[in-house]
Amino acid sequence: MGHNRNRKKYIDMKTELPGPLARQLLERRMEHIPRGPFNTVPTFAAKGEGALLTDVDGNTFIDLAGAIGSLNAGHCPPKVVEALKQQLDLYLHPCFHVVMYEPYVALAEKLNRITPGSHKKKTFFLNSGAEAVENAVKIARKYTGRRAVISFERGFHGRTYMAMSLTSKVKPYKHGFGPFAPETYRLPYPYYYRAQSGMTPDDVDDQMLSRFEDFFLAEVPGEEVAAVIMEPVQGEGGFVIPSVGFVQGVKALCEKYGIVFIADEVQTGFGRTGKMFAMEHFGVIPDLMTMSKSIAAGLPISAVTGHAEMMEAPGVGEIGGTYGGSPLGCVAALQVIEMIEEERLAERAASIGAAVSERFVLLRQDIGRIGDVRTLGAMSAIELVKYPESKEPDKELTARVLQEAHRRGVIVMGAGLYGNVIRILSPLVITDDQLAEGLDVLEQAVRTCTGGSLAT
Template sequence: MSSTDTLTTPVGGPSLPQERRLVTSIPGPRSQALLARKAAAVSAGVGHTVPIEAVAAGGGVVVDADGNSLIDLGAGIAVTTVGNAHPKVVEAVQAQVAQFVHTCFTISPYEGYVAVAEALNRVTPGDHAKKSALFNSGAEAVENAVKIARKFTGRQAVVAFDHGYHGRTNLTMGLTAKTMPYKSGFGPFAPEIYRMPLSYPYRDGLTGAEAAARAISMIEKQIGADSLAAIIIEPIQGEGGFIVPAEGFLGALVDWSRANGVVFIADEIQTGFARTGAMFASDVFGIVPDVITTAKGIAGGMPLAAVTGRAEIMDASHVGGLGGTYGGNPVACAAALATIEVFEEEDLAQRAVAVGDILVRRLTEMQQADPRIGDVRGRGAMVAAEFVDPATGAPDAALTSAVAKACIAEGVIVLTCGTYGNVIRFLPPLSIPDELLEEGLDVVAASLAAH
């Protein structure tokens, strides 16, 4: 039930033994007590995937209040990419907290916000002049990216894509494709949002050029380029099922957008910051978006998000049109500067490639032995397995849920996703030791075999 060898943390994080260790069933008594308090005190609408009380995390493990050590293959949904509590991030946060916690940048500016904007302008795709604005969450970044695009173009319509996920605010729920649990009963939603078919190679069989032509034809017929402010798309979809579009799909959309004065927004909230084996997934596909939204991995676990784009687009808003009380909080900015430094100094994009090689190899081996894995896909350390009925190819959500629950019971944190609920996604922190990742995948394989 536990690792035979205790590994050390290779990159960042507290000095936690890098082992899977189960001393109680999941959840143990202390975790059960916290979950009872949660049920009494926290809105029922706030769910949880792993029934534990987390008390420590680092490297590739999460430790609970009962002393169980779980292998982390989710990284808080791609947030703790550099590892939980990376020493450089901790040091930067502690120093900033001791100096000041808040002034509100739109009241009294401070260097950290400006330095983060400069860093984002430097590391995001393209060598054109850029500017940035900072916010609190991915949904906030998306909402502001749409605002900016509408202001710049003087148009209102926005195109999103099948299976896309962009957040839980009113506008971003409208952009999000999946109704449960994100939209059901929460409407009406913001108007002038149109959904187009995505390139989904496993299910549509189209080339990238064919899929792009289909989407562009529908845009021109149903909306008209003259009415369209922006196209927003995740280069690799996150919650939608880690769908990797066919080669050429994204490039064709970018070219069409440029030719028609439409702002192309790349939502890199989950794909950004070394996750896909490059600093951004746009780099993987060779595209340069007009605007890019980032969050999750940007600040090592601190809440921060950003919109970065062409300077002329970002300057379209009137003074005071962008901002917020906590946007670009100085503590989060300190964490982001340290995190970006870690990504670059430790070459974590290359580490993501190595992690991805292990994930793809092991999942492909499982697929070859079990036809219920219909597809293995992803880039870098963002990889997924899609579970299907092997006779029909129909999504198998029940199997997916059963395998995920079995993994968690055996001390491995995995996350499900996909419009049909039939995908397990793998997003380990890049600080996870190879041996621990292999052991986690051993548990996944055993859980699948048992079902």
């Protein structure tokens, strides 16, 4: 995937950012919407298709952000759009708690089948990833009769109160919003790039897992912990990938103490990492799983799937929500899962990740400011530092690279506890030419902002 100058160009930047129509909308946005909801690119969408997004001023971008990983199936996948149109003519929302509907049952059956493990499972639906996390914790507490919940440093689980309490990054997610939910604790999660000098990954894992045993001695006995919740790859935390040994070690500790193991697959699920679910890479079957984002091509729906006996712990009426498992979300999700399976999008994710890794590992040889390149499937990260020896994070450089990429027509986002990671979450339907053009632009942005430029 080199610099083939004969490729068709997909990016078409007609104006600066923001363009004239976007500026008008930005004025309205600032007048009527609080500053709290952040915006990555200073423009407004007009049309999306696959991995392309055109704004109100006619600028066409290659989208490497995918609505923060919600669009593994791409913008407006035709089969999903058609299924939604058909559903619109039937009914919009009778509310599953009032009058049930078949797509809810069909999607639960599908998730019970495709999630890891051959045991008997049950599933129910909510609106967002944070709601799924909240309810997974409720189920774990109800099932175990315990209260303590353990999450991990740099973990992100959402913005509602329990989810925010489990989330690690203080700013912007938690600052000034306390007090937080009680009986929530955080333990370290391996970050091999930032390990102490001389430590091997095995050394790091041993240290992390021993902290668990120390925690059970010093803070809360294992017999009083209801759940451990883990992202199999940390998303907002910077796409930090643990080893198989670490994940299996945490699961073994959960089994030892009767703790419910919750896999938060909100960002990693539905083909993103090269498997349908990231936990499949680690040989671990979670007790409960939370899912959302790419489940339905951008429609708001989330799910909790788990051991049937655990899912049955709450009584009638103790879990649910008015809009949970909307008919539109369910029919969209059924089409998305079929699309991922039929078009082998998980395999496609692996090839996307290989292309990203090849490009930026090579670039790292030229540019020492690229400290690390991490990829699991199409969940790819480039970590920028001030000096390769000290690995000091460079948040300012990262912001400049992102802005330069946006100016050149590529939508991409940052991440990481230190704000120095560029994360790539392109739709899995992106074509080879689109991916190559997007990576060309991102490479140009890195070179420009670090002093070594490529011709545009």
